[in-house]
Amino acid sequence: MFPAPSHMYQKYAGNGTDVMGVEEVEKRQRPEGILERAAEALDLPGDVVAGLPRLEITGFRELRMENHQGILSYSTEEIRVSGGRSEVIVAGSGLTLRAMNSRELLITGEIKKLEFSD
Numbered sequence: 047m048f049p050a051p052s053h054m055y056q057k058y059a060g061n062g063t064d065v066m067g068v069e070e071v072e073k074r075q076r077p078e079g080i081l082e083r084a085a086e087a088l089d090l091p092g093d094v095v096a097g098l099p100r101l102e103i104t105g106f107r108e109l110r111m112e113n114h115q116g117i118l119s120y121s122t123e124e125i126r127v128s129g130g131r132s133e134v135i136v137a138g139s140g141l142t143l144r145a146m147n148s149r150e151l152l153i154t155g156e157i158k159k160l161e162f163s164d
Contacts, residue, residue: 099129106157109136112150117143125153135161 082098100112115128122141127134141155 099132099134101134101160103157103160106138107154109153109157109160110150111153114149114151117146117151122155127151129162131164133163135159135163137161 099114102110102112104110111127111129111134113129114134115130118126118128118133120126120143123137123139125136125141125143127136136153136157137159138155138157141153141157143151144154145152
């Protein structure tokens with residue numbers, strides 16, 4: 047079962063059984079673009095609606111990225127990938143771009159750090 051959105055969590059009384067009311071647990075920042083707002087309103091993943099980058103990391107050895115906008119720089123120590131509005135920086139050792147097409151890419155090696163910048 048998928049967890050409820052954060053605004054749907056209920057706050058319980060001290061004994062854990064009495065519902066005191068529905069409150070927003072955390073305040074989320076408003077997305078900037080219309081597609082991001084539509085994705086939030088419809089509770090859809092932003093990467094699907096707005097083409098935002100989607101990253102999947104397996105251990106410390108593999109990173110798969112969908113919806114990339116191209117490689118900005120490449121070395122065995124650092125790979126910079128454009129995510130559209132942001133940049134994804136993968137740092138480590140023995141990094142290799144194993145596969146890439148217009149939509150997704152696969153980076154392997156010893157991944158030590160991921161950084162996101164505007």
